[in-house]
Amino acid sequence: MGHYEFGANVVSDRYMLLGRITTEGRLSGRIKYDLAQWMAMKLHLQLSGEPGQSQAMLDTDLKGGDWNAQLKLGSPSFLGLNYFQSLTPRLSAGGEFFWLHSNLKSGVGLAMRHQGTKHVATMQVATTGILSLQYAHKVNEKVTLATDFLWQFATREATATLGYDATLRQCRLRGKIDTNGVVTAFLEERFSPGINFVLSGELDHLHSNYKFGFGVVAGE
Incomplete structure (x- = not known):
């Protein structure tokens, strides 16, 4: 259905x-x-x-001028707070805290971000048992490559992902492949001003799971 x-x-x-x-x-x-x-x-x-x-x-x-903060209140009984501060024009760091009363669970996370002329690198670590590393590099005005590494301490599972973003004259193509063998792609083509056609697909050969979709977007 x-x-x-x-x-x-x-x-x-x-x-x-x-x-x-x-x-x-x-x-x-x-x-x-x-x-x-x-x-x-x-x-x-x-x-x-x-x-x-x-x-x-x-x-x-x-x-603020060189910082930003966020307070989150949610249901059921969720409280979150994060703060990010610029240390230098290129380097910033911050942290977050959350409390989930229904499960009596809390967590603390730390993050750092470095931005260069053609790259952005980030690192996140949390007491929930997650280490995340990301790196994006701008090859030229139309192509950007990115990598992502996620390590879960509790289960000792790690996943690495390689992605790309290419902007052509009439379309934009994005995709990624990870170490689980899952390949995804997303194509967005401009038919006319205000009308875009989108096509997406995901291939998971290991679990024989394949997904495809398409759509039309009207309006800027």
Whole structure:
């Protein structure tokens, strides 16, 4: 049986409204409002007829000259706080904390980011048992290559991913392949101003799982 999704967007200079509803009856929405140049509020909603599947998250974003912070309050009983500070024009670092009361679970994470003229490198480590490394390099004005490494301490499992992003005259092609043998690709072609055709595919030979999709996007 096919599944479909209907969406509507309303965007202005200070606020943004996004809504999606599926044929399964799931409704999701996002509201963003800029209170000032240094403060914004975001509300994420996901409503479902299934018990325990509805969620809500309220974010408060604060931005200074060389720092930014975010406070997150969500259901069920979620509290999160993160802070990021520029140390030099190219290097920044920060941390985050979260508390999930329903599971009596908490976590602390640290992150660093270095940005050069043609590259961006990031590192994240968390007490939840995850180490993540990312590196993106701009080959030229049209091609960017990226790598990702994820290591889970508890299960001693690691995954590496290699991706690419190429912008051609009439289309944009993105894809990746990981060490699990999963290959994905996403093609977006511009038919005319305001009309784009999208084509996506995912091949998982190990589990014999193959997914394909296409769509048409109208509007800028």
